[in-house]
Amino acid sequence: MRLPSWLSQHLAALRAVLVFTVLLGLAYPLALVAVGRIPGLDAHADGSLIEAGGRPVGSSLIGQSFTDSDGNPVPRYFQSRPSAAGDGYDPTSTAASNLGPESMVDTITSDEETSAQSLLTQVCARSKAVGELDGVDGRRPYCTPDGVGAVLAVFRADGLTGRITRVVSVNQVAPATPFVSTWQGVPVELARPDQDYVAEGGLITPVRGDAPAEPAVPADAVTASGSGLDPHISPAYAEIQVARVARERGADPAAIRELVEEHTTGRSLGFMGEPGVNVLEVNLALDERFPAR
Amino acid sequence: MSMTTAGMLFVLSLVVALVAVYRPFGDHMYRVVSGTRSARVERGIYRLVGVNPAVEQTWGVYARSVLAFSAVSILFLYAFQRLQNHLWLSLGFDPVVPHGAWNTAVSFVTNTNWQWYSGESTMGHLVQMAGLAVQNFVSAAVGIAVAVALVRGFARSRTGELGNFWVDLTRIVLRILLPIAVLGTLALMLGGAVQNLSGGTDVTTLTGGSQTITGGPVASQEVIKELGTNGGGFYNVNSAHPFENPTTWTNWIEIFLILLIPFSLPRVFGRMVGQNRQGYAIAAVMAILALASITLTNVFELTGHGTVPQAVGAALEGKEVRFDVSNSATFAAATTLTSTGAVNSFHDSYTALGGMMTLGNMMLGEVAPGGVGAGLYGLLILAVITVFVAGLMVGRTPEYLGKKIGSREIKFASMYFLITPALVLAGTAAAFATGNNSTALNVGPHGLSEVLYAFTSASNNNGSAFAGITVNTQWWNTALGLCMLLGRFLPIIFALALAGSLARQQPTPASEGTLPTHKPLFVGMVVGVTVILVALTFLPALALGPLAEGL
16 A cells, blocks of 8 residues: 555655654764763763861852841852842743843832842842942942942923923932932932833933942952853952951961962953852862861 | 953953954864765764765755754653653653643754753753764764855756765764764863763762752753754753862853854855855954954943843842853854853843843844854845845845845745744744743743744744743643744754855856855845844744843
């Protein structure tokens, strides 16, 4: 019996899918899993696990949080970057924040659940917190002194034009103090929860302020990575943490600095990528060389 | 060395490497697709599949073979996901929901690899390696096969035959994709990419927290994901994940793999039509567009305009320290200039204009250099449109490589070009008309960009996203699935129809009035036509999204 051509074509297709599934879906990956068992390669293939005191404490490629159970930074450790993966550095729920470059109006509601910080406020809050922890200037452009985005909703008589009728600092609520008291002669109000000042017609105006153009807290300290698992911090971010870690461990800052350098990966071949300090590795080395008092 | 200098050297080294492999690798691919001797394993596969490798196919049979293979693949992948809880290595995950399984099946078969799901919490290891990754190979091979069939249309005359799809598929998989994939996997494993079947290792962190170090056959999937310009990550965060892309040099390798086949295929075209210079002209068009785009993306990202980048001091949100701004921008441009869609940083948090570049790259139709195969056939269609436009200007019958571009040919080429803009703009409008745009994370112009990006990515079979938008809903999964399906197979049908029509023609000898298609003038014209067509089509949409945000 001769099958109709459309049927024989689909049967050929099905056989092809099965053949390629066995070849490319089983033989190829499993052979390479087997290759990954070769001594020397197996540590890599299994995720570059690091042990301390005989038990695995993490992977040298995956960052982790160095915070206590309440989420506060543990000062004797170098701190990692902010992370959007789960509750922070969760490899089972990797994620970036995906907030855009003009995300600067917080959603402030009376119900905490539905409130959401804009990316700008997150950046400002992190900068302030890092500044306080490490004793450096935490100010940034477009940030208020109390660590939220310095953003005004400016209402004008005729929408886009006309005299200013009302100005609201959209990310600040009572009991805060508005980051500027007046805007072009009009007193600045605090925001109230559950108000949408954009929908009401306010023109969103970020205010640069007088913070230095190159803030003391480095960029990687105030931004979440793409993976949420970034194992590195920039050498600049490590540098502002050295004094604190040295103090906490009663060690000489120069010795700590040396340790940081040992765990800094430079650019491959001198031009690929950027240098980074592996935070888990440097913290493990600290525990070994300078156990906390 | 400053980041800008290092970033320029990074791009330069990629250019040098791609130029170096253009001839040898292009010649290798040419021998693969034009050879007739079968290896024993290939003969075995033909016997198992039940096809006669010596029989050639007309464009209609070739197209039906592509469609049959893809249809069966979609059904197979759908069933695989729906039944994963009964299979080995499911890691305890539930079956994938119906609309999600449909979307993912279409996504991987169409070489799009749009992902509504997080790999680490949705797909078991077996579905990843024996379902999704298999399509990474064969969907790439389908693209190359269709491109080769179109080139045969130019190269052959007075014949209906365009080759045998099953032979092309098998030879491309076994002789081009698989050997490079094996070598690439070894390289990534040396860098630290994971390759095991572990369900994860629980560890207690230094400060007493708990963390699960995930496992999986990652490296083997990562390589073909880049080489086949697929882009579907093993993990949610794709090539930003240290287990997929552990070091700064694996990052270089991954970008090289993305660009390797698309940039070398013009050599195959030149060899097949018997004039290498025609290949150089097509490669030059690709290179001009790609370099311009990579440069602009780097400039916008390194300049870092926008309120948040200014507050931060760099456009570093969503980027890794090891890649930083420049190498992230270069990856982003490469992944959207091709149909890859893998990401090592998150485009949603890019500066408004940097993000617009990634969007614009896809809108170009992914021809510079485009997806494997899809880039070449896309650019050849644009070349056909260019000779037609030039012919109108001087009042001569347009011809390309001795083949007349008559009304039949130009109809196929125009239909090919119009499909994706129609899908992108109609889809975006439909999302707003039905209120489904409300799942966007960001508000204002950026919210529109997220919706526009989703439809642009799906319809062009890219797969990257402005990932803030939530697309795990029935409406989004269905709509984007349809866009991926139509955006892949309608253009393929028109490309093959065009090939069939060209192959039947008797070549016209070149005369004084023939427009030389290997000279800089023609290269410039194709670049112009490509950019102008895209600008005319998409400028209004871009003005409402990224331009409104960035200016």
